[in-house]
Amino acid sequence: MAATVATVRRPERTLATRIYLIEVFRGLVVTTRHLLVNLYRHARRALGLGGPAGAVTIQYPEDPARLGARARTRHRLLKRDDGSPRCTACLLCETICPARCIRITAEDSPVEVVEKRAKTFQIDLGLCVFCGYCAEACPVDAIHMDANKVELSTYTRADLIWDMAELMDDKPKRPSLPSLHP
Amino acid sequence: MTAKRVTFKLNGVTLEAPEGQLVIEAAKAAGVEIPHYCYHPALGNPGNCRLCVVEVAGAPKPMVSCRTQVREGLEVYTDSEPARRAQASSLELHLVNHPLDCPVCDQSGECGLQDYYMKFGRYDSQVREAKEHKRKRLEIGPHVMLDQERCVLCTRCTRFTEKITKTSELGIFGRGHKEFVDLAPGQRLDNAYSGNTVDLCPVGALTDKDFRFKVRVWYLDQTPSICADCSRGCNVSLHTNTKRPWHDEGRRLARVKPRHNPEVNQWWLCDEGRYGFKKFDEDRLGRVMRLIPYRRELAWETALDELASELRRELEALGPEGLAVVASGALSNEDWAAFKAFFVDALGCKRFLFAPQPDQLGIEDDLLRRKEKVPNLEGGKALGFGSAVASLSWERLEADLEAGKIWGLYLIERDAARFWGAKASALLSKPRLVVWQGPWKGRTGELAHFRLPATAHIEEDGHFTNFEGRIQAYQKALEPLGQARPDWSIFEGLRQRLGAAQKAAR
Numbered sequence: 001m002a003a004t005v006a007t008v009r010r011p012e013r014t015l016a017t018r019i020y021l022i023e024v025f026r027g028l029v030v031t032t033r034h035l036l037v038n039l040y041r042h043a044r045r046a047l048g049l050g051g052p053a054g055a056v057t058i059q060y061p062e063d064p065a066r067l068g069a070r071a072r073t074r075h076r077l078l079k080r081d082d083g084s085p086r087c088t089a090c091l092l093c094e095t096i097c098p099a100r101c102i103r104i105t106a107e108d109s110p111v112e113v114v115e116k117r118a119k120t121f122q123i124d125l126g127l128c129v130f131c132g133y134c135a136e137a138c139p140v141d142a143i144h145m146d147a148n149k150v151e152l153s154t155y156t157r158a159d160l161i162w163d164m165a166e167l168m169d170d171k172p173k174r175p176s177l178p179s180l181h182p
Numbered sequence: 183m184t185a186k187r188v189t190f191k192l193n194g195v196t197l198e199a200p201e202g203q204l205v206i207e208a209a210k211a212a213g214v215e216i217p218h219y220c221y222h223p224a225l226g227n228p229g230n231c232r233l234c235v236v237e238v239a240g241a242p243k244p245m246v247s248c249r250t251q252v253r254e255g256l257e258v259y260t261d262s263e264p265a266r267r268a269q270a271s272s273l274e275l276h277l278v279n280h281p282l283d284c285p286v287c288d289q290s291g292e293c294g295l296q297d298y299y300m301k302f303g304r305y306d307s308q309v310r311e312a313k314e315h316k317r318k319r320l321e322i323g324p325h326v327m328l329d330q331e332r333c334v335l336c337t338r339c340t341r342f343t344e345k346i347t348k349t350s351e352l353g354i355f356g357r358g359h360k361e362f363v364d365l366a367p368g369q370r371l372d373n374a375y376s377g378n379t380v381d382l383c384p385v386g387a388l389t390d391k392d393f394r395f396k397v398r399v400w401y402l403d404q405t406p407s408i409c410a411d412c413s414r415g416c417n418v419s420l421h422t423n424t425k426r427p428w429h430d431e432g433r434r435l436a437r438v439k440p441r442h443n444p445e446v447n448q449w450w451l452c453d454e455g456r457y458g459f460k461k462f463d464e465d466r467l468g469r470v471m472r473l474i475p476y477r478r479e480l481a482w483e484t485a486l487d488e489l490a491s492e493l494r495r496e497l498e499a500l501g502p503e504g505l506a507v508v509a510s511g512a513l514s515n516e517d518w519a520a521f522k523a524f525f526v527d528a529l530g531c532k533r534f535l536f537a538p539q540p541d542q543l544g545i546e547d548d549l550l551r552r553k554e555k556v557p558n559l560e561g562g563k564a565l566g567f568g569s570a571v572a573s574l575s576w577e578r579l580e581a582d583l584e585a586g587k588i589w590g591l592y593l594i595e596r597d598a599a600r601f602w603g604a605k606a607s608a609l610l611s612k613p614r615l616v617v618w619q620g621p622w623k624g625r626t627g628e629l630a631h632f633r634l635p636a637t638a639h640i641e642e643d644g645h646f647t648n649f650e651g652r653i654q655a656y657q658k659a660l661e662p663l664g665q666a667r668p669d670w671s672i673f674e675g676l677r678q679r680l681g682a683a684q685k686a687a688r
Contacts, residue, residue, distance in 0.1 A: 090285030091398045094426075103428050106395040112319055116286035116395055139285045 067148055072132045074147040075123055077167040084111075085168060086142035089118040093134035093143055101127035102134060118164060125152050126160035155179055190256040205247040205258055206234050216260050217269055217298045219276075219336035219384045221248035224449055225345060231336050233276070233298070235268040236260045244268040266302065273303045279314040279359060280385075281331045289386030291399040295334070314359050322364075323351075323371030325391050325453055326380060330362040333387035339363065339379040346450070346549070349373045363387065375549065377456040381439060381449070392457055393437050396430040397423045405659035406441060408646050409455040410512060410557040410639050414550050415648030416440060416447035416455055420640055420659040433463040434660050435640065446652065452550050465623050467635035468664020474631040482665060482675070489632055490679035492615055496589050497529065504589040506533040506579060510542070510596045511556030513669055514644030515653065518561045520670035524677040525592075533588075535574040536562060539601045552649055557639070561647040576601070583609045590615040594669065595636070597624035619672060635666040642668045 016022050034055070041054035058066065067073065078086045089106035101124040109117040135145050154160050154176035165171040185200035192205075192212055199208040204227065206216050219231040227248040235244035239257035244265060247258070259265050277295065284290040316330035340352040340363065351369040356362050365371065371379065380388050402421040409416040423429055423436045430436050438459050440451035470485045472478055480488070497505070507525055525531040538554055546553040580602070582588050591613045597620075599606035610616050610629040618630035621638040639646075641662045647653050 088286050089395070092285065095398065095400065103426075105428060108319075108395065114286075115283070115319060 061151075065150060067150070071148070072130045072135075072145040074125065074145070074149045074152060075128075075134070075162070075167055076144045076147045076169070077121065077164060078142050078144060079168060084114075085118060085121075085164065086140050087118045087121060087164075088114060088116050088140055088142070089121075090116075090139060092137040092139065096133045096137040098131060098133065099127045099129045101125070101129075121164040121167065122161055123167065124161045126157050188252060188254040190252050190254070190258065192258050193261055194259075199252045201251075201253060203252045205236065205250045205252060205256075208252050209247065209258075209260060214260055215301075216247050217273070217302050218248060219294060219334055220338065222338055222341075222382065222449075225338055225341040225382075228337060228341070231272070231276070231334065233269060233272045235265065235272060237262045237265040237268075269302045270305050273298055274305055274307065274309070276334045277307070278309050278311075279316075279331065280334075281313065281315075281318075283332075287329075287332065287386040288389045288394060288399075289332075289383075293386060294384030316362050321391065323376050325376050325457060326371050327389045327391050327394060328363070329387050329389070330364070332385050333363050334385050335361055335363065336384060337363075338382040338384070339388055342379055342382055343371070343373070346378070347373045347375050352379070374452050374454070374545070374547065374551065375450060377453050378440070378450050390437065397426070397436045398429075401426050401429065402436055403659075404439075405640075405657050407640060407659060408557065408654050408656040409438070409451065410646070411455040411458050411555060412544070412550075412552040413511070413554045413557060413559060413649040414447065414552045415557060415646055415652065415654050416451050416550060417443040417654070418451060418455070420459075422659050424660065433460065435459045435462050446648070446654075447550055450550060454544070454551065454555075461622070462638055462640055462660075466621060466638075466663050466666075467623050467627065467633065468666055470635060470665050471633040472631065473628070473633060482667070485632065485634065486672075486675045486679055489617065490676050493529070493590065493676070494680060496615060500589050502530040502532060504587060505529065505531050505592065506535065506574065506582070506588050506590070507531055507592045507594070508535045508579070508596045508598060509562070509594040511536065511538070511554065511559035511562065512595045512639070513558060513562065514639060514642070514656075515558065515561040515564075515647060516644050517669040517673070518558070518565050518567075520673035520677070521562075521594075522565050522567075524673040524680075528677045528680050533574050534567060535576070535579055535596075536567060537575060539576065539596065541601060554649070557648070558646040560649055560651060561645070561653075564647060564651075580609065583612050586612055588613050590617075592617045593619070593626055593630070595620035595622075597622070597626050599625035599629055619669065621666065634672055635664060636669045636672060637662045637666045641666070644668075 038054040041052055044051045045053065080086055089104050091104055094102040094104050103122045105119045106116055107119040109115055130145070132145050135143050152160070155178045156176060159174070159176035162173065166173045185202055187198050188201045189196055189198050192209055192214060197208065197212055206218060206221055209216050216234045216236065218234040220229065221227045221234060229246045229249045232246060234247045236247045237259040238245045238250065280295065284296065290296060318329045318331055320328040322328045335354060337354060340354060343352050344350050351365055351371045351373065352363060353366050354361060355364050377390065380390050401423055403424065405420045405422065407418050407420045409418045417440065419439045419441050420435060421437045421439060422434055424434055438451070438456050440447060440449060442449050470480045470482055472480055472485065472488070509521065513521060536559065538556060542555050543553050544555045545551055591610070593616070599610060602609055606625060607629055610626070616630040617632045617634065618626045619634040619636055621636050627633050639656055640659045643656070643658050645653050645655050
């Protein structure tokens with residue numbers, strides 16, 4: 001695939017920006033405004049007067065990240081009531097995936113009404129763009145993006161690939177170790 | 183006898199057609215698609231699917247266009263409101279008991295129900311009743327799987343076994359909504375053309391066992407080609423999977439489907455040609471090798487230089503009588519031309535063997551299959567190798583090899599070692615130079631001095647001449663493996679090297 005190149009022009013440097021002092025003061029004005037607005041909001045709330053909440057700094061990673069109710073996080077493969085995977089390997093998620101991070105191979109299911117099931121199911125989180133199309137496309141509600149895990153970084157790219165057992169929480173993800181041959 | 187031409191109106195457009203032609207055919211010729219399942223030009227028009235209904239001016243109710251003939255002044259509407267409504271209602275009836283298991287059905291993506299629903303249906307289902315369940319996942323033959331629930335009872339498959347193969351393995355049983363397609367008692371769908379029922383089936387009732395769950399059809403690319411499994415030269419379409427190599431166990435060629443050619447294979451393809459494609463991804467050669475005196479990989483230029491100089495040395499010392507060339511009818515016409523220019527014109531070689539080995543001869547029938555299981559013996563004959571076919575026989579070659587009369591053996595795509603069996607290594611150790619050239623390694627590939635990888639016909643453009651003398655083109659569907667290059671370019675490379683040396687000697 002050919003890369004497209006966009007040329008971005010830098011803003012011209014006028015005398016006012018080259019003096020620098022003016023820009024420093026403009027920055028300080030913004031900082032001060034935020035300080036005063038938040039001081040005012042926190043003070044109002046502390047006095048029980050209500051109004052909009054002031055900004056709070058979250059001490060991530062010491063404190064856990066607060067995720068929205070509909071945040072798309074790591075994938076999860078769901079199971080039927082009998083514990084078998086819901087996935088029928090229709091490959092719609094693999095087809096819709098714009099990042100091509102899903103790889104599925106199929107086989108015959110021992111259950112006749114199910115007919116088809118996944119033999120292997122891999123998601124390469126290093127490629128995933130977390131768009132959620134896979135969960136949207138699934139006709140049997142087998143894949144969700146609600147594991148609520150966002151700390152997924154690893155030492156090697158290969159460790160970013162999750163297999164079916166790992167996505168179903170049947171097997172813990174192998175911890176990633178620094179590669180000896182980076 | 184030519185039928186009288188009459189004028190009739192199709193969707194308000196005045197058209198001309200032979201009198202008595204079916205409206206569905208006349209519409210197709212005019213580029214108007216009428217949905218249909220049961221009608222097939224080769225299998226007749228039972229008119230049982232009721233999907234091709236159209237409005238005919240003056241008729242009190244919709245008419246099936248596969249049983250209405252064109253006559254002077256006929257006025258047909260395929261896209262009027264009543265016609266569209268009738269077609270959609272027919273489709274809805276077909277889907278009453280359909281399981282809608284498209285996610286697990288191999289037909290999805292090329293299914294008549296899906297396509298027609300999007301083109302002619304788009305209704306909101308009124309069916310509230312529970313679906314009738316039938317048997318699924320039945321292996322009815324070595325190549326075909328049956329799912330009775332998905333069937334629309336168009337009877338194309340039963341008519342195929344009845345009219346084309348005349349084996350009548352399939353039938354329709356039961357009545358009403360409990361009607362189903364099944365094998366006749368005690369039968370199996372194991373005729374030599376059983377794969378065609380899968381093509382004929384407009385829905386997912388009959389699917390390929392071989393292709394089952396391998397690749398989704400929308401990942402496949404199609405390339406027009408010619409079947410190389412016998413001298414009939416059936417027109418085929420190669421379905422290749424190159425973009426997602428993790429499917430189908432890494433095979434590049436996923437399946438072979440027939441292409442319609444009224445003069446060669448009509449709509450059909452035999453099972454040998456249809457399911458013989460796995461060889462293109464197995465035991466292939468990709469590297470130029472010299473195995474004797476010691477094993478090493480070579481660049482093409484080096485290999486051709488070395489081979490040309492050895493051929494020249496032996497030719498000058500021992501003459502062309504001791505060089506035997508074994509080729510098969512798998513070469514294209516282009517290859518044959520370069521073959522002749524090199525072996526006959528440049529080397530003066532006289533000992534050729536083209537006669538098919540017994541393992542290249544198979545069953546012949548009066549539908550498609552031919553006895554010679556190679557595509558292009560005829561192309562060689564056209565270049566004058568017709569009489570040469572008899573110049574050397576397999577017995578003679580064996581005797582000459584044993585007597586030490588042959589210093590060089592050039593084998594092209596004919597795995598002689600497999601044919602000779604246990605005595606192969608003794609026979610192939612006699613000549614001073616054994617060259618193996620072909621797409622596959624085979625057994626000979628392990629015993630030769632030089633091993634030259636050639637492309638298979640699916641990896642090059644070219645032409646085959648079939649047994650009737652019909653020249654047909656095939657196209658490149660896949661990239662060559664590794665260093666492999668077409669046979670003609672190998673012959674040409676050798677010829678140029680020998681020619682240059684001869685010129686220098688003069």
